[in-house]
Amino acid sequence: MWLPKLEYSSSLRYYSQRYYSQRSSIPEFIDDKNLPLHRAPVIECLSLELSVEHIQPEDIKRWVQTAVSRCVRELEISYYSEEPSCICTCSSLVILKLSDMIIMDVPSMACLPSLKTLGLDYLTYEDDESLQGFLDICPVLEDLSVQLRGERSMGEISIIVPTLQRLLLAVSWSCYLDGYVIDTPSLKYFKLEDWDSSTRDVEIKYMPELREAYVDVVFFVLESVIGSITSVIVKHLTICSE
Numbered sequence: 679m680w681l682p683k684l685e686y687s688s689s690l691r692y693y694s695q696r697y698y699s700q701r702s703s704i705p706e707f708i709d710d711k712n713l714p715l716h717r718a719p720v721i722e723c724l725s726l727e728l729s730v731e732h733i734q735p736e737d738i739k740r741w742v743q744t745a746v747s748r749c750v751r752e753l754e755i756s757y758y759s760e761e762p763s764c765i766c767t768c769s770s771l772v773i774l775k776l777s778d779m780i781i782m783d784v785p786s787m788a789c790l791p792s793l794k795t796l797g798l799d800y801l802t803y804e805d806d807e808s809l810q811g812f813l814d815i816c817p818v819l820e821d822l823s824v825q826l827r828g829e830r831s832m833g834e835i836s837i838i839v840p841t842l843q844r845l846l847l848a849v850s851w852s853c854y855l856d857g858y859v860i861d862t863p864s865l866k867y868f869k870l871e872d873w874d875s876s877t878r879d880v881e882i883k884y885m886p887e888l889r890e891a892y893v894d895v896v897f898f899v900l901e902s903v904i905g906s907i908t909s910v911i912v913k914h915l916t917i918c919s920e
Contacts, residue, residue, distance in 0.1 A: 682722035720770075721745050723752040735759040746770075755779060766790065766815060776801060781808045788815045795821040806833030806856075813839050820844065826853050834879065840864060843887075849874050857881070866890065868907070872899045882906040894918040 724745040726738065738755065742762045745753060749770040755761075756777035765774070766788035774790070775797035782804045793816045803809055813819065820843045826832070827850040834857040837847065842862040849855060849872040857879030862868075865885045872880075872895040880902035891907050893900065893916065900917070907915065 682720065684721060684723065685725040685727075687725070687727040719748065721748040721750045723754070723773075724750050725754040727754070727756040733757060738762060739764070763788075766812075775799070780804070781812055783808060784811050784815055790816050791818070793819055795819075797823040799823070799825040800827050803832060803835075806835055810836040810838060813837065817841070822846070824848070826850060826855065832856070834858060836860075837862065843867065845869070847871070851875070859883075863887070868892070870895060870899075870903060872896060888912055890914040892916045 724741070726741065728738075738757055738759055739762045742753070742755070743764050746764050746768045750768065751770055752773040753765065753768075753771060754775040754777075758778045758780075760780045760782055761776060763785055765771070766784050769789075769791055771790055771793050773795040774793055775795075777797075777799040778801070780802045781798075796813075796816060796819055798809070798812075809824070813822075816839070819839050819841055822837070822839065822842055822844070823846040824837065825846075825848040826835075832853065832855050835855065836859045837845070838859070838861040840863060842865055844867040845860070845862055845865055846869045847858070847860070848870075849858075851873040853874045854876075855874060855878055859881045861883040862885060863883070864887055866887050867890045868885065868888060869892040875896050877898065880899050882903055883906065885906055888907065889912060891912055891914070893903055893907070895903065895918075904917075
């Protein structure tokens with residue numbers, strides 16, 4: 679099999695009715711008929727959008743290890759489990775998108791030297807330093823999307839990335855977030871959606887390169903944001919606030 683892009687989803691029908699009756703699970707399909715047979719020296723993209731009832735964490739780890747060994751360039755995982763540690767040492771990754779996963783402390787030797795685009799959607803973080811710890815291993819990161827939802831208290835998070843050019847931060851209405859600090863001096867595009875009405879500290883450092891911003895926030899957050907945005911020449915500015 680020489681296709682450089684592989685996509686697996688438990689919401690899609692990969693099987694005919696006849697084939698499905700001969701195979702008991704998605705892991706069998708991937709392990710027996712697909713991923714191990716993939717002989718391309720580089721996997722361009724591996725996408726895993728899978729349900730907990732079909733998959734075990736060790737399955738995800740095994741498939742990601744295979745992709746890392748094939749110099750995967752783009753990796754997308756949507757599955758509730760701890761993030762496989764081998765991701766953090768993949769030198770070939772350029773695009774990484776994680777959804778519904780658990781981010782632990784990164785390994786001491788971790789580095790993603792090629793990663794330029796990172797999406798972190800609805801993740802569970804071990805503590806309030808886990809997000810910044812992950813960002814610290816991405817020395818050339820340019821595009822970051824972080825979507826937060828409330829399940830437990832997250833403390834105060836930081837987004838400190840000197841190389842970042844595009845940032846989307848979305849905070850859901852019940853996020854239990856004590857606050858956040860954004861320090862991105864190279865940022866050119868900024869989108870902030872913060873609908874959580876609970877009081878917290880918000881600090882957004884000066885962004886001298888900013889050219890486009892979209893802000894949809896509760897009023898008290900707007901007061902913290904507006905100074906950083908209006909102190910530079912922004913060509914496109916959209917503000918929505920209750």
